[in-house]
Amino acid sequence: MDHSEPSSPVGLGQRIRELRVRRGLKQQDLASEEISTSYVSLIESGKRAPSDAVLAALTEKLGCSAEYLRTGRDQHEMEEARLKLAFGDMALRNGADGEALQTFSGLLGSPLPLDAVMRRRARVGQATALEKLGRLEAAIPLLEEIYDDPGLAAGSDEWCRTAVALCRCYRNLGDITVSIEIGERAMSRLDALGLDVTIDHVQLGSTLMGSYRMRGDHTRAHLLAQRLIPIAEKQGARAARGAVYWNAGLVAQSRGQLNEALALTERALAMMAEDDNVRHVAMLKMNYGWLLLQTESGELDRAKDLLEEAQQSLAETGNADELARCELSLAEADTALGNWPEAAAHAERALGLLGSEPRVVAVAARSILAQLHFLRQETDLGKQTLEAATRQLRHFPVSYETASYWRRIGDMWRDEGYPKQALAAYDAALSASGLQPTPSPRHALSERAR
Template identity: 35%
Template structure:
């Protein structure tokens, strides 16, 4: 049924409940034939007519328009607000439950915008809870709905990001390019730059370095034109990643620090914590002498994450990056504690993070002479790695695995892992 059909049916139902004829409802402002056309769905009443009919029928305008009373609408909006607040406060399981309960409410059926808000919220809560496969299902289903242009971009950003986190890089690129690679691209906006940044990260992970450099420059130009904090942060941060991947470490830090400065001043806490962690990880890779500074930034990021809606994958990644800083500082026992804590939180849908954690544990156990435990974790690292499609990042992971095997005295297996790294790199 169309919206006009539903509105007409509600008017007819309430009129009959009130014991009124069409002529009685129409008199004196309207004609009974006009009421008949409205009730049959052949005419769409203007807002003024709807308000008049609501007064004459002694019912709420909200009921005629949406099929719910004003009180029911208020309850729905309040429930949505509570669900969003739970997500913002990091109570992701609670948020997931609240969004699910809201979507089970029959009063939501005819409220398209409110229903889509709840569906998107449930998808984000599911992603934050580490259930990436289900988050992808929810986001993909929502994209099949009739979405407003801005909401469609928001959902595409989330879907591209979730595919990338799940190592489904081809799908991440495809979904991002549906908007950014189309014949008619929407004008640049904060959301479009954010989508571009997410797509750029997938290009980098897949090893498309030439495309990445070109696209990073395009995003920087778009952000400079917009001049908004959100676009500046997204463009500069991903320019930093591009510089890092193309072996321009100091240039990467310049872009990253610029993004961090703007994010700290204007950004919301969850993303600020994520960026602080990423900046610290970048420091470890480009300025190893600053390991103490990087570690302090990571621990600050972890504290912030635990107070926000950061998901379990974010928290697990943070603990594992802290473990990396500890092993670089020579603190092997603390490395083991932090990496193990990170892995204990990690869902099976984030293999690249799990791989890093098990590699660190293997090296730390090997360095302390606990070779059986070291062997157990290098085997787990390979279990994480095997299903991941070959790509530039996969080549680096196989190389790190080969180095770890070599440190453990597993020369023959190390050779096989080095060969796999070369194959992933196309050599």
Template identity: 25%
Template sequence: MPSQGTIGDRVRGLRLNRRMSQAQLAGPDLSDSYVSLIESGKRTPTPVVARLLAERLGCTTEFLLHGIEPRQRIDTELGLRHAELELQHGDPAVAADRFTEIVKAADEENAMLTAQARFGRARALEAQGRLGQAVEAFERLRREAAAHPERLADLPLTIALSRCYQRAGDRLRARDLAAHALEQAERLNVSEGEIAVDLATALVEARGENESDSPELAYVKKVLDTAGVSQVMDRSGEIRSLWEASVAAATGEDSALAVRLADDAIMAGRESRLALQLARAAMHWARMPAAPIEEAERLVSAATGVFAAFPSATGAYGESLVVHARVRLRAGDLTRAAELAGQALEPADERASGTTAAEARLVLATVALELEGSADSELATAQRLLSSLDRPVYGTDRQAARCWRELGDLYGRVGSVAQQTAAYRKALEAAGVRSAMAGVTADATASH
């Protein structure tokens, strides 16, 4: 049974296979000229007409409209769900392979399913840290979204691109894209739900360090105030159980039940994902020097509580403790700042992810200097930790630049001019866009 091409191609192919004329297919209900318009692609049959034509052509309405039989479609839907679960709760590399298989197997006419799979593959590439490939994939999808808005939504793609450029160290492009996404969101009045949370996180991560008042930050604050940063349970055990049950149902040929169980698993993880994203937005908000102390304290405390509930968020937990320590520094609470910085070093000490350990040491050095003690040991350790980041850890270029600059400031306070100059030089090097985006030539500016 032919499945390639458009709806019109399938109608014509099936009609010719059955040796029917256009007039015979039209019957008493339709005109042969209308059938001709459908076959030429100038008309799309309504659901009622599609059912009528399917009956006369001896196929299902699903096949006529989408080019696949119901069983094929449900199997593809199930494959998408299992790939999504792999992306969110398993191995992103495996998820990328599964999404790729779906893209290869899907018929060209099934644009919605194919687009979902390609979007999933792009996100899987991003999750692996393959940012150059992810950007190229997102850019292609974004161009197609402009041509086919009925198949692809531009807003999630723009947010994803902003996130990728931010993590690669290109903050200017990240901000341009995030600002463009904000225009769309405000035009549509999108301030709640997954897209709003993802956008708020992208906006606050791409903001300037000393910004305190902008439309972007106003949107972030609105999302944080509306959604709140609430405590949630780690439901990874429940998700894994539902996922395994879905796989078992699929093996037993019960595809409908398998889809339902996979949907339950995805929904069980959605609450956690949103909570973690909101916690990230709250943590970055609290990091701003201009954030009111009480508000920053409330938000970062809530964020730390969320991260603490998830074993997979150990890195973010340590980062939030350092942010909290800096809030206490601003409040003049040196004892509490030192306690929090010490806690950030406890889980893995100097093996903490990214710049967290170095930042904790810088906080301890600042406390020592404020108390008129010696900070030499903490400064030397921070310098060694930062030097070990010989190549940017995923998403740490900007943090590294900030840490080197702070290290230079502290060396200046103790009168070590040579080390101060060397630290500032390192800050300038780290502030440049590194090799994570090498080879990417796609224009990621918000040009439309």
């Protein structure tokens, strides 16, 4: 039931009448020396609006609050709703995402009175819990409904956070094109409004930067990073600056500039370390550890330590996708260290975390498992697992990320002596990168002959 309708003399009078009848009272029972029976009748019919003094006298006889008569919202029920909202928010902060989802969903389905702001806050909490639980396909429709709500002011912090969540959810589902469209439209809207920059605005730009990187638009991502860094520095908040350096580090890695990527990520980690966002610090440690794995520095043990620290924090504060990515980085570290059983256990845990919803990350997990089978001379199992990864990868839209996975699969087929499968994977990688096959003259002549 929506209790957010504005008060009116008609609504107020109707509530007085309904409550009087429910209490078994007559109009004259509400009358007094100051309030005549006929005046009570006029109030109930909506023809008179009572003064505060008259309303106070009526509430005393009806045994209710003035808030209820004015708005239809009971003060005790409103307080209960506020407490449940606060409990749901606290559960999200503590990583109890399932409990948070249950709280917000129960509140939205209950008869408790919620005004428009409280209802939107509960829906945001519900969508956030779904995203953190990895249920992205369920979170997206809720976020789109919130984002399209005319009561949500464009450019507000809540509007920015919703745009960021939508952009991130579509990206994590593998639909990079939609993710970028949402991010670009939101950034254009902010530019048109000419509002002061906040942390949430910078976060939106950082999220869009990450989507550009995953699509392979490294130049555009780099240019956006150059635009955001001075804004974040001027804005001053360490979290905002850390978010920009974090994504700028990932962009540098994609451009092959590993030393710059490590420096930017280390700077972001130093900024975020003083923040109270445990999840962000864990994600940065995971990224830093993963970057160390890409270098030839030989710091495998340090990389693994960072990844294990990140894993412990993400187990409490991260979502399924983030924890799965951390497990895969640990699998890569243990593979390089020769700890093959441990590496396989990490990859299997990642698959379990990802569940049945489509995830590009699941392709990486199966690729790692296939590699481990080949290393242990389990050729048939390796082929079966790599073929499963290949079948799954065909279902995702083309992007820089899918191209990199096709390249990885092609390299594995090549190294194991399967040139036909390797060539098919390399061909898919080129197509995913935007390079189309060259038309064959023989094929054109054959078609003409027909």
